[in-house]
Every structure is written in C-alpha cells, then in structure tokens.
Amino acid sequence: MKSEVLFVGGRSGVGKSSVAFELHAQLTALKVKHCVIEGDNLDLAFPQPWEHNLAERNLAAIWANYRALGYRRMIYTNTVSVRFTQELAAAMGDSPRITAVLLTADDETASARLLRRTQGSDLREHLDRNNAAARELELLTPRWVHRCPTDNRVVQDIAADLLRLTGWATN
Incomplete structure (x- = not known):
C-alpha cells in the first residue's frame, strides 16, 4: 500500500491539534492504522535550527520507524506545513x-x-503576529490546498470533513 499523508496547517487558534486528535479518535474507532505527528515539536529549539532542515530530518527518522511497523497513513500538523x-x-x-x-x-x-490558552505580557504581540500570519498563509499557500473554515464549528464535524477528503474511512 502506498503511503498517504494529510497535512493540516493554519494559524494559531484554528484548531490544528484539536482536529488532529479528533481525526485520531475517529480513525481509531474505524480501526484505521495511522499516526499523528505534531510538526512543531520536530524543530522546537533555541537557537532555531531551521537552516539545517531539522524538521525534515526528524520527520524522516520518525516516519522510517512507523513504516517499519507497517504504518502507511500520517496526519501531520504544523502552521506552515x-x-x-x-x-x-x-x-x-x-x-x-x-x-x-x-x-x-x-x-x-x-x-x-x-x-x-495564552498567558503573559507578550499576548498583544502574539495576537498581532498571528493575524499577520493568517494573511501570509492565505497569500502563500498553493491554490490546490483545501481551505476549511473552523469558525462556529465543532471539531467532530471538521475532522469528519477532513476524513472524507482523505478517503481513509472507506479503504
């Protein structure tokens, strides 16, 4: 079976992690073998190691371990994935x-x-950065990428929409 990946991106506060956890619950209920990887954790360090492609290198290592165990489906969350x-x-x-x-x-x-969920003295700066990030994501994300609004929606419905997009519930 060929591998499949669902990339879930979006600004902070859109529900990436919540949707991934709900997808995990729905796929588990259907007994569909899969893994969830939170991409933010693959290169969270100081100083920032982005110029070394550490996220990609760590993903390769983690995915090799999953593949060795027979996994072929991955949900990957990260703001800019x-x-x-x-x-x-x-x-x-x-x-x-x-x-x-x-x-x-x-x-x-x-x-x-x-x-x-956010505390601290830099809250206003974080909110301003997040609003700017949303506009940049919309502008720079390729047109072929599906858009899914999460305003006034429950996580179960959003996850069900993404599950339909993947086709993983039917095969």
Missing part, C-alpha cells in the same frame, strides 16, 4: 499521496481561542 508539502513528503522518502488542508478562522475567533 501546507506551504511545504513537497519538502515534507520528500522527507518521508516514499512518495506519499498528499492531501493538504489549510484550516482558517477569522481574527476574532482565533484571538478568542488564543486568549483561553
């Missing part, structure tokens, strides 16, 4: 079938969600 699908897929080393979704939310919705 939908802009770098080819590089991330290449790191997997097995030419996976790619589905990519940019989760979106308006500034008010994303800010309200972030206010529930």
Whole structure:
C-alpha cells in the first residue's frame, strides 16, 4: 500500500491539534492504522535550527520507524506545513499521496481561542503576529490546498470533513 499523508496547517487558534486528535479518535474507532505527528515539536529549539532542515530530518527518522511497523497513513500538523508539502513528503522518502488542508478562522475567533490558552505580557504581540500570519498563509499557500473554515464549528464535524477528503474511512 502506498503511503498517504494529510497535512493540516493554519494559524494559531484554528484548531490544528484539536482536529488532529479528533481525526485520531475517529480513525481509531474505524480501526484505521495511522499516526499523528505534531510538526512543531520536530524543530522546537533555541537557537532555531531551521537552516539545517531539522524538521525534515526528524520527520524522516520518525516516519522510517512507523513504516517499519507497517504504518502507511500520517496526519501531520504544523502552521506552515501546507506551504511545504513537497519538502515534507520528500522527507518521508516514499512518495506519499498528499492531501493538504489549510484550516482558517477569522481574527476574532482565533484571538478568542488564543486568549483561553495564552498567558503573559507578550499576548498583544502574539495576537498581532498571528493575524499577520493568517494573511501570509492565505497569500502563500498553493491554490490546490483545501481551505476549511473552523469558525462556529465543532471539531467532530471538521475532522469528519477532513476524513472524507482523505478517503481513509472507506479503504
């Protein structure tokens, strides 16, 4: 079976992690073998190691371990993953079938969600950066990437939409 990957991207507060966890629950209930990788954890370091392609190198290592155990489906979350699908897929080393979704939310919705989980003196700066990031994502994400609004929607419905896009529930 050919590998498949679902890239889930979007600004902070759109629900990437929540949707991934719900997809995990739905796929588990269907007994569909899969893994979830939070891409933010693959190169979270100081100083920032981005110029060394550490996220891709770590993804290659982790995916090799999953592949050795027979996994062929991956859910990968990261803010900008939908802009770098080819590089991330290449790191997997097995030419996976790619589905990519940019989760979106308006500034008010994303800010309200972030206010529930973010503390500290740099909150205003974080909110401003997040709003700018949303506009950049919309501008620079390829047109072929699916867009999925998350405003006023429950995570179960969003995950079900993404599950339909992948076709993983039927095969």
